[in-house]
Amino acid sequence: MAVERIPILRMGTCLLVTIQVDMYDQLAIALQNDLSKAISERQTNCVLLDISALEIVDSFIGRMMANTAAIGRILGAETVVVGMQPAVAITLVELGLSLRGIHTALDVERGMALVERAAAARS
Amino acid sequence: MPDIAPVIRSDFRRLIVERREEVLKAWVKEQLKEGRAESLPANELRVQCDEFLTLIADPADSDSILDADAEAWAPARAFLADLSRTRARQGFSPSETASFVFALKRPLFAMLRAEFADDAAQLGDEIWHATELLDQLGLLTMEEYQRGREEVIHRQQQEMLELSTPVVTLWDGVLALPMIGTLDSARTQIVMETLLQRIVETGAAIAIIDITGVPTVDTMTAQHLLKTVTATRLMGAECIISGIRPQIAQTIVHLGVDLGDVTTKATLADAFRVALSRTGRMVSSATTNGD
Numbered sequence: 001m002a003v004e005r006i007p008i009l010r011m012g013t014c015l016l017v018t019i020q021v022d023m024y025d026q027l028a029i030a031l032q033n034d035l036s037k038a039i040s041e042r043q044t045n046c047v048l049l050d051i052s053a054l055e056i057v058d059s060f061i062g063r064m065m066a067n068t069a070a071i072g073r074i075l076g077a078e079t080v081v082v083g084m085q086p087a088v089a090i091t092l093v094e095l096g097l098s099l100r101g102i103h104t105a106l107d108v109e110r111g112m113a114l115v116e117r118a119a120a121a122r123s
Numbered sequence: 124m125p126d127i128a129p130v131i132r133s134d135f136r137r138l139i140v141e142r143r144e145e146v147l148k149a150w151v152k153e154q155l156k157e158g159r160a161e162s163l164p165a166n167e168l169r170v171q172c173d174e175f176l177t178l179i180a181d182p183a184d185s186d187s188i189l190d191a192d193a194e195a196w197a198p199a200r201a202f203l204a205d206l207s208r209t210r211a212r213q214g215f216s217p218s219e220t221a222s223f224v225f226a227l228k229r230p231l232f233a234m235l236r237a238e239f240a241d242d243a244a245q246l247g248d249e250i251w252h253a254t255e256l257l258d259q260l261g262l263l264t265m266e267e268y269q270r271g272r273e274e275v276i277h278r279q280q281q282e283m284l285e286l287s288t289p290v291v292t293l294w295d296g297v298l299a300l301p302m303i304g305t306l307d308s309a310r311t312q313i314v315m316e317t318l319l320q321r322i323v324e325t326g327a328a329i330a331i332i333d334i335t336g337v338p339t340v341d342t343m344t345a346q347h348l349l350k351t352v353t354a355t356r357l358m359g360a361e362c363i364i365s366g367i368r369p370q371i372a373q374t375i376v377h378l379g380v381d382l383g384d385v386t387t388k389a390t391l392a393d394a395f396r397v398a399l400s401r402t403g404r405m406v407s408s409a410t411t412n413g414d
Binding site: 081088089090104110 | 315316319320322323326328350353354355356357358359360
């Protein structure tokens with residue numbers, strides 16, 4: 001069975017990934033591969049990971065999120081996780097995954113603002 | 124269940140049935156002597172005793188006579204459970220509650236002594252049977268009393284949890300959570316859930332947790348606080364801890380708790396000022412160009 005893909009949208013030097021389906025391990029691995037490829041193909045400053053539709057998370061998905069962010073940073077892009085649900089946040093904290101080094105924002109709009117601020121500070 | 128199922132002659136129950144009025148009268152009198160039962164209307168006590176005597180005399184199955192756990196005693200058990208809970212709520216002490224059953228012993232034994240005056244062996248057996256049964260029923264009232272009290276405590280705990288976790292909006296985009304009382308895992312969980320839920324609802328960028336009302340902070344409490352802060356951060360909001368008293372600051376340092384990069388302030392006012400400046404606002408005096 002072919003693994004379904006999560007679309008990665010490019011907006012200038014930003015990538016926008018919106019997770020609309022329940023994550024399972026295969027999908028997370030595919031996303032990580034696609035995302036690292038997309039970051040390295042063209043100049044990318046930031047990745048916005050919108051998980052507001054994600055209701056359930058396990059340790060594997062949490063770890064994949066942290067890893068994806070770390071990979072992005074090596075390739076020169078900051079990851080901003082936006083719209084995390086309370087239940088997901090509590091689960092991640094209880095799992096001991098505090099995702100240090102990842103930026104977070106309440107929604108995509110604020111995520112974009114955060115990215116622009118960071119970019120302005122860098123230049 | 125008893126190992127042997129003895130065939131038991133339940134003479135003490137026959138006595139209760141035959142000389143019921145006499146037993147009832149002596150029993151009620153015995154209880155009134157103990158003091159507390161006086162606060163009940165004498166009539167009510169009499170009705171309760173009467174009903175219980177009916178239930179004692181009732182179980183027809185004489186095999187189960189010594190075993191208060193047996194099916195035949197279910198109505199008597201239910202009656203006692205109800206009685207104990209009512210008395211627990213009315214403020215009776217445990218021993219006052221239990222004496223309802225134990226007070227029956229004296230009139231009953233006196234009657235047995237008169238009945239079997241010339242048969243010591245029979246008298247001993249009867250007293251033993253009666254004691255065993257009444258003791259079991261007495262212990263049952265104690266258990267039920269305890270359970271009734273625990274229910275009260277449990278309900279109060281629930282009410283306290285509901286009372287103690289208000290999340291208030293200080294300003295557009297600034298939430299405050301004044302915590303009062305000791306923080307344990309259950310409370311922190313609820314606090315965390317309420318706070319995160321409110322952040323989703325209001326889209327607030329900053330949450331202030333004020334711990335002025337928290338009497339002590341130990342490693343456990345600190346860990347709970349850090350969890351809440353981390354969860355808030357994961358959702359994309361910022362968290363400030365305020366209301367840290369000098370002693371608590373000392374305790375935190377002595378315990379070696381690392382609050383990491385959490386913003387902490389001494390008072391809620393300080394925290395509010397930080398929150399305003401982070402959201403790009405400031406408070407200025409209105410008197411400069413007054414008149």
